[in-house]
Amino acid sequence: MSKGVTSKKEDFARWYTDIITKAELADYGPVKGTMVIRPYGYSIWTSLKEAFDRRFQETGHVNAYFPLLIPKSFLSKEAEHVKGFAKECAVVTHHRLMANPNGEGLVVDPDSKLEEEVIIRPTSETVIWSMYKKWIQSYRDLPILINQWANVVRWEMRTRLFLRTTEFLWQEGHTAHATPEEAEEEARKILDIYREVLEDVMAIPVLTGLKTEAEKFAGAVHTYCIETMMGDKRALQAGTSHNLGQNFAKAFDVTFQTEGNKLEHVYATSWGVSTRLIGALIMVHGDEKGLRLPPAIAPHQVVVVPIGKNDEDFSAIKDYLATALTALNNDGIRVHVDDRLTVSAGFKFHEWEMKGAPLRLEVGARDMEKGSAVIVRRDTGEKSFIQRDNLVQEVPKLLEEIQSGLFQQAVTFRKENTTTVENYDEFKKQISTEGGFIRCGWDGDPETEAAIREETKASIRLIPFDEKPEGISCIYSGKPAKHEVIFAKAY
């Protein structure tokens, strides 16, 4: 176990927050539930943004920006949507402060009360659809495929760094289509992009499927999701893609003229992933020594730790490596030389393990004599000698191995912790002891779902696309299963 970090086995929740602060990913903000994303953490977010954004552009989406402040009345236009968000909205009621007439500090100026209160967006469907009403007249205006990168605020009771904070960063796509088929296709296409980025870039295996009525987005016809398993075997919803049908078009009266000159409401989707993904990254790949970052998004893929006494030693080491490091840079490998003289080499080893750098290169006088270096993999801890002249060839290979190795480890872990059960007693036992994912039959009744949740704390995470409900029965009622589903305790 690392110095100052709670053991993952002993207390997973503390281990998680310890890593975030020790690896300098984030820190607590001054307002309860807020979070500062520090440069190292923000670099990861930037890489994720780029990975998603590139794929959005490739599929015809464009970025735009809508305002943070929304008229309160907008939220109430879609009945389900109100129910979903009303309880957690920050409301702006005044626009001015004044010196406290009774003493020190500032107070709200009662004369500055707003005629119509505004809310801080918990999500942007309502503003965006108020604008789409202006922009859409004919089928020729469709589709609209807009995405925005923004912050949103949801006033949460209980918060946790990255997983649930009052303000968070995300991406929200909002599309408008002429036909239900097109909207459906869009929602599924985005889900594929999410799966691809999670698996190929973040090395996190995902399950894809449909949310139940109880779990779907407020205002959606149906919600697709990607669901992941964390290191404590609990489920984390990592992203959602909603087919909104005509719900928002009706709420905001957005119609278009069809080719046949008929007036019809527009079909919509919305979809998002957030900084929560960084939480997933930590909880899927982290180990007792700290973070383990997949090379694809590691701020530094290779960290060089020179072993020496002073500037002259370090200069000699940098000269020794110059050609190799330049070549790696030219190949797009992100290399960082940690040439701080104020901390020891041993300290740096621990620090970069905490920060999850995929490869560490140690170079000292002994290596220089031999024309070699020591290279250490963060994923396995494996330490080996490498010839300096082989670095350019070997480093990219090792990074690829680490990327796929982390993914394989996560796949294996999920497989080992996904079980099937024969009856409800076994189900309860499994959930309360080992946990993990349980794949079983469900009769499709919301009351069954609610009862199981009440009794076990496990919820239906999703109805997987590859479900085979034929011939199996509901784990709770014993009736023929309508769906095969995944149950788990979730974040």
Added chain:
RNA sequence: CGGAGCGUAGCGCAGCCCGGUUAGCGCACCUGCUUUGGGAGCAGGGGGUCGCGAGUUCGAAUCUCGCCGCUCCGACCA
């Protein structure tokens, strides 16, 4: 919002019961020397309205009351 606990240096804590020197310890920080292949050693140093406010007292970190803030556990959520 219900239950429990905690506020003393940047962080983690001791001191509080039983009031009485200049409020202490570890880590971190600064300076110097020696070190540097797995969290260096020694020496010196800086940093505190003891959460805030009132009260009791000759005297309050310590006792009393009020307030504020935070953390953890239960109902909602990406």
